[in-house]
Amino acid sequence: MTHTLPELPWAMDALEPNYLKSTLEFHYSKHHNAYVTKLNEALAGTGKENTPIEELLSNINDVPEAKRQAVINNGGGHYNHTLFWQCMAPNAGGEPTGELADAINASFGSFAEFKTQFTTAGATQFGSGWAWLESDASGKLTVTKTANQDNCLMNSDRKPILTMDVWEHAYYLEHQNLRPQWMETFFKLVSWDAVAKNFANAKAGNAVIDISQNAVLR
Numbered sequence: 001m002t003h004t005l006p007e008l009p010w011a012m013d014a015l016e017p018n019y020l021k022s023t024l025e026f027h028y029s030k031h032h033n034a035y036v037t038k039l040n041e042a043l044a045g046t047g048k049e050n051t052p053i054e055e056l057l058s059n060i061n062d063v064p065e066a067k068r069q070a071v072i073n074n075g076g077g078h079y080n081h082t083l084f085w086q087c088m089a090p091n092a093g094g095e096p097t098g099e100l101a102d103a104i105n106a107s108f109g110s111f112a113e114f115k116t117q118f119t120t121a122g123a124t125q126f127g128s129g130w131a132w133l134e135s136d137a138s139g140k141l142t143v144t145k146t147a148n149q150d151n152c153l154m155n156s157d158r159k160p161i162l163t164m165d166v167w168e169h170a171y172y173l174e175h176q177n178l179r180p181q182w183m184e185t186f187f188k189l190v191s192w193d194a195v196a197k198n199f200a201n202a203k204a205g206n207a208v209i210d211i212s213q214n215a216v217l218r
């Protein structure tokens with residue numbers, strides 16, 4: 001099957017007032033949908049049409065060079081947004097517990113220090129991009145930032161377990177140019193249960209998200 005726009009894991013207005021339905025209508029229905037459409041166009045004729053998205057991005061150099069940048073941009077756009085939706089939930093926020101909390105403390109010293117590093121990554125990403133929490137196979141966590149639709153699958157052995165969109169389209173209707181205000185709001189939306197599942201998958205070597213197999217996010 002070719003790639004399809006996954007259903008959101010909650011109703012379009014379920015994240016209000018922290019994330020507006022009007023923003024999602026553009027962000028999900030227009031932006032994300034366009035990445036899926038353009039990804040399928042880029043993959044047509046490459047023999048990679050049915051490769052699961054995480055496998056596709058993890059082996060990006062296997063994509064023919066003429067199509068590679070389009071797959072990076074649009075495959076990254078599809079993957080990153082899918083992970084982003086999955087990382088948010090109604091009545092979420094707070095702090096992680098259990099193994100994920102232990103790993104954050106071991107890697108950063110404290111949750112507060114992790115949050116500082118994560119929001120600094122988002123604030124210092126010049127122009128469009130993403131802030132990330134990533135895990136290697138041993139459970140060691142790292143904060144990074146990427147430009148455009150790049151992610152760590154394309155250039156490392158780590159897997160992303162939490163991401164925050166800092167493209168202006170992600171927050172401009174609510175927060176205009178106030179990216180720090182958006183990042184503070186984002187922490188009210190983070191589903192640490194979802195991030196903990198992503199962390200378990202990353203450590204086990206499983207795909208963090210496998211949207212080609214199941215179009216409906218958990």
Ligand code: MN3
Nearest residue numbers: 031165167170
């Ligand atoms: Mn976006």
